[in-house]
Amino acid sequence: MRDHPDYSLSRRDILVSGAAGIAATSMTEGAAVAGTSRPPDAPPAAAVAFKVNGKARKLSLDTRTTLLDALREHLKLTGTKKGCDHGQCGACTVIVNGQRINSCLSLAVQHEGDAIVTIEGLGTPDKLHPMQAAFIRHDGYQCGYCTPGQICSAVAMLDEIARGVPSHAQVDITANPEATSGEIRERMSGNLCRCGAYSNIAEAVAEIAGSRA
Amino acid sequence: MRAFTYERAKTPAQAAAAVAGTQGAKFLAGGTNLLDLMKLEIETPTHLVDVQDLGLDRIERGTDGGLRIGALVTNSALATDARVRRDYGVLARAIVAGASGQLRNKATTAGNLLQRTRCPYFYDTNQPCNKRRAGSGCAAIGGFSRQLGVIGTSDQCIATYPGDMAVAMRVLDATVETVKADGTTRTIPIADFHRLPGDDPQRDTNIERGELITAVTLPPPLEGVHVYRKVRDRASYAFALVSVAAVIHKDGAGRVAFGGVAPKPWRVEAAEPALREGAKPVAAQMFAGATPRHDNRFKILLAERALASVLAEIKEG
Numbered sequence: 001m002r003d004h005p006d007y008s009l010s011r012r013d014i015l016v017s018g019a020a021g022i023a024a025t026s027m028t029e030g031a032a033v034a035g036t037s038r039p040p041d042a043p044p045a046a047a048v049a050f051k052v053n054g055k056a057r058k059l060s061l062d063t064r065t066t067l068l069d070a071l072r073e074h075l076k077l078t079g080t081k082k083g084c085d086h087g088q089c090g091a092c093t094v095i096v097n098g099q100r101i102n103s104c105l106s107l108a109v110q111h112e113g114d115a116i117v118t119i120e121g122l123g124t125p126d127k128l129h130p131m132q133a134a135f136i137r138h139d140g141y142q143c144g145y146c147t148p149g150q151i152c153s154a155v156a157m158l159d160e161i162a163r164g165v166p167s168h169a170q171v172d173i174t175a176n177p178e179a180t181s182g183e184i185r186e187r188m189s190g191n192l193c194r195c196g197a198y199s200n201i202a203e204a205v206a207e208i209a210g211s212r213a
Numbered sequence: 214m215r216a217f218t219y220e221r222a223k224t225p226a227q228a229a230a231a232v233a234g235t236q237g238a239k240f241l242a243g244g245t246n247l248l249d250l251m252k253l254e255i256e257t258p259t260h261l262v263d264v265q266d267l268g269l270d271r272i273e274r275g276t277d278g279g280l281r282i283g284a285l286v287t288n289s290a291l292a293t294d295a296r297v298r299r300d301y302g303v304l305a306r307a308i309v310a311g312a313s314g315q316l317r318n319k320a321t322t323a324g325n326l327l328q329r330t331r332c333p334y335f336y337d338t339n340q341p342c343n344k345r346r347a348g349s350g351c352a353a354i355g356g357f358s359r360q361l362g363v364i365g366t367s368d369q370c371i372a373t374y375p376g377d378m379a380v381a382m383r384v385l386d387a388t389v390e391t392v393k394a395d396g397t398t399r400t401i402p403i404a405d406f407h408r409l410p411g412d413d414p415q416r417d418t419n420i421e422r423g424e425l426i427t428a429v430t431l432p433p434p435l436e437g438v439h440v441y442r443k444v445r446d447r448a449s450y451a452f453a454l455v456s457v458a459a460v461i462h463k464d465g466a467g468r469v470a471f472g473g474v475a476p477k478p479w480r481v482e483a484a485e486p487a488l489r490e491g492a493k494p495v496a497a498q499m500f501a502g503a504t505p506r507h508d509n510r511f512k513i514l515l516a517e518r519a520l521a522s523v524l525a526e527i528k529e530g
Contacts, residue, residue: 043216063219066248086249087316099289099318105245106319109219110263110336157314165293168309168449174298189449190313 006129050114052077053121056093061108068092071110071118079119079148083192090191093149094118100156102190110199120157131155131208138204142195150191155207160208181207214251221263222414225392225427227307231262233394233423240264240425243319246310246328249292253338253496255345261410265509269323269427273479284323284426287379288312290362290494291322292373301431302439306359307381307472313450323426325378326389326406329418330476332361332372343369344414350418354506358451363505365475370414374407375452381441382429383445383470383478384458391420398427407477417476437462438527444519455516467490492521 030197047057059074068085071094079203080103083091087105094103095117115166124127131151134140141147161177167188170177177183185198193201219241223230232238237259241247250256269283272294280296291297292308306344312320334340334352341350353361353371362373387403407418434448445451453473461467467488468478484498496517503513 040217044218046219048491063217064214085252087245090313090315093315100315101319102245102315105248105316107219107241107244107248107261110244110265112221153315160289160314165289166298166305166309168306168311168312173302173305173309174295186449187314190315 014018022078040105045195046109048109048112050111050116052116053118054115055081055100059108061109063109066104067094067096067106067108067111067116068103071103071116077118078118080152080153081145081148083146083149088192089146089149089151092152093153093191095152095156098156098159100104102151117152119152129155133206134207136200138200140197140201140206141193142197146191146193146195150193150201153188153191154201154208158205158209160187177207179211181206181211184209184211215254215259216326218262220260221266223266225264225267225269225425226394226396227253227443228264228267229392229423229425230264230394231260232425234492235260235262238262238423241427241497242321243287244324245316245320246324250329253336255336255338264425275430280431282322282429282431284428285321288317288320288322289327290426291378292480300434301381301385303384303441304378304381304439305430306439306441307377307456307458310441310453310456311377312448319370319393322378322429325376326382326426326429327336327418327420328376330372330374330407335372339361344372344410346466347415355454358506358508360454360473361506361509362475363509364479364503365477366411366504367412369412370410370476372410372414373452373473374417374474374475374510375473376478377441377443377453377456377472379403379407380456380458380470380472382431383480384436388430389426390430391424391426393421394423395427400430402478403429403478408479409476431489433461435468439468440523440527442519444515457516457523459470459518459520459523461488461524462508465524465528469495469520471520474475474512474516488524492517492524495497496520 043062044064045060047060071080080094081091083089085104087102093100093105096114123132131154137142161179164176166173167186169182184202222231230241233391239258241261241263245361247256269285271283273281273283288308292305298305335342335344340352343351346510362371382403389401392398408416441458442460443453443489445453456472459469468485470478481499484495487494
């Protein structure tokens with residue numbers, strides 16, 4: 001647990017130590033085969049520098065590392081979740097240069113110079129983002145696993161409406177969109193909730209948008 | 214995912230040369246389809262050439278009054294452009310009918326055209342698939358084919374081109390501009406861009422190795438009502454069972470293409486004069502020679518009825 005001094009012993013600790021155990025095992029095997037700490041056939045690595053939640057970060061990563069894994073495994077920002085890892089569930093949604101994306105379908109090295117905001121950057125337990133507070137008020141979750149992605153997505157989605165990004169829910173594609181219930185539901189379709197807390201999620205988002213769910 | 218080296222190209226010609234000159238190299242734009250397939254080791258590039266710095270992210274007015282869309286313009290940016298929404302409504306509507314908000318923010322115009330023509334058996338590496346591994350067979354033929362192609366398919370592959378944007382571009386007669394490693398450029402009519410599988414289902418498009426898409430151009434706006442109607446198993450974030458892209462004039466004449474039915478956007482220009490007579494004769498001509506399977510036979514009638522619904526709605530104003 002020395003890698004994670006901030007955590008008290010919890011279910012999360014056990015999960016983290018389990019994952020670290022697996023990583024340590026595979027590293028040992030790799031070293032045993034190659035006989036050095038950096039075998040000549042080590043996978044290609046690349047350096048990348050970006051800002052995460054306002055803080056400059058520099059990493060040297062296996063080129064295969066997704067932005068999601070860079071955030072979770074290398075920067076220990078585990079608020080962003082890995083659900084399907086194939087861009088189908090939205091649990092990994094983060095905001096890059098003001099736009100929401102699936103961090104699982106993006107390589108970390110593609111983000112040189114980018115400004116990334118994760119759930120940890122939106123609010124803190126002491127100073128919640130209004131969207132976080134609305135999710136709590138409306139009970140917009142059950143297990144909570146999809147919640148960070150839902151909240152990052154919702155915050156960026158309302159900004160998209162404000163910027164006039166159109167959606168499938170619009171009757172008139174040339175009109176400026178409004179944050180109606182139908183619009184919110186259509187625009188949040190990239191975020192799945194297996195607990196089915198959708199109606200409460202929609203109410204939380206609608207409250208912040210100033211509309212009725 | 215297999216290991217790969219990575220570089221960011223500075224010019225289109227340099228990017229094309231880097232891919233053409235490196236065995237196993239591929240272009241990387243938004244990555245939303247490529248990385249997904251790399252994780253499954255269906256795509257196994259050994260080198261990625263990131264094209265995000267090429268400055269191909271602008272939408273410009275063409276000298277003929279059309280639009281020139283840079284290859285790296287995102288789906289979101291393209292659908293949001295005021296000229297696209299006003300003058301090419303079928304395109305804006307098709308884009309927002311596809312994928313999710315997160316994916317549209319990352320997916321690019323060129324990448325959307327180059328997304329793989331695919332089916333669930335292509336993704337399932339435990340199943341035979343001629344597109345994934347030449348000569349291994351097709352699990353889709355005789356498998357569950359509800360989502361799959363009814364026309365333009367072959368006895369090697371019945372996958373559909375799943376995109377929406379290209380169906381609208383087909384109706385608009387868009388052209389695809391490319392550059393090759395030697396710096397030569399060419400334009401490919403969208404009609405000739407995607408291939409039918411025939412005996413070579415591994416090749417989805419007529420683009421050559423190391424050939425980079427630089428732009429998609431749209432001719433001057435088409436008068437008429439622009440419609441994109443997508444019929445799918447759920448209301449959002451699903452591929453089309455059938456989609457209809459149409460531009461219809463007041464007098465009933467116009468153009469139509471279907472998505473979700475074939476390995477490429479399906480348009481038959483010779484059927485379009487029949488649009489004045491309604492959906493039935495148009496669909497009859499467009500689906501002549503169709504080879505549906507048990508599970509997807511419904512698509513032909515669904516396509517006719519979706520078109521009938523579109524035409525009725527336009528007539529009612």
